[in-house]
């Protein structure tokens with residue numbers, strides 16, 4: 001079954017956030033390494049537009065989260081958490097957030113791309129030049145690195161594509177080198 005079909009079935013072909021049936025599309029909840037149905041929500045054009053463009057957010061539209069935040073799907077819980085956090089100055093979203101329970105992994109995911117967080121709550125991952133690193137960036141190694149346990153040296157100048165930011169550890173990123181998943185100190189990379 002393809003991803004879109006799986007999500008259509010799971011959601012009953014309705015927006016998983018507001019229940020609308022209008023212009024539905026699959027939204028991959030960032031950061032996404034590999035797109036699977038678990039990482040996606042089915043959203044209508046209204047929800048998607050407001051998720052992607054913060055300046056168009058209409059708080060009243062998101063009263064729908066009153067229902068959808070109770071979804072069993074972690075991807076839906078993550079989007080509910082992010083939108084409620086964006087809107088919490090309105091008052092009622094904070095009340096809903098106080099009731100919304102996310103398990104540890106889901107909460108890490110919810111916080112992972114900084115959406116809905118105050119700037120000082122977001123961990124900053126900084127490369128050797130002081131540039132901020134984001135999930136999915138490509139970087140280059142600035143020195144030879146001995147990869148512990150893997151028995152090879154990752155050479156200076158080697159590219160690491162599509163990096164992952166290590167959870168709650170702003171000194172490390174993760175990525176594939178020679179087909180192996182390795183951890184790299186952010187101070188030894190340069191954003192490409």
Ligand SMILES: [Zn+2]
Nearest residue numbers: 015018044047
């Ligand atoms: Zn919607």
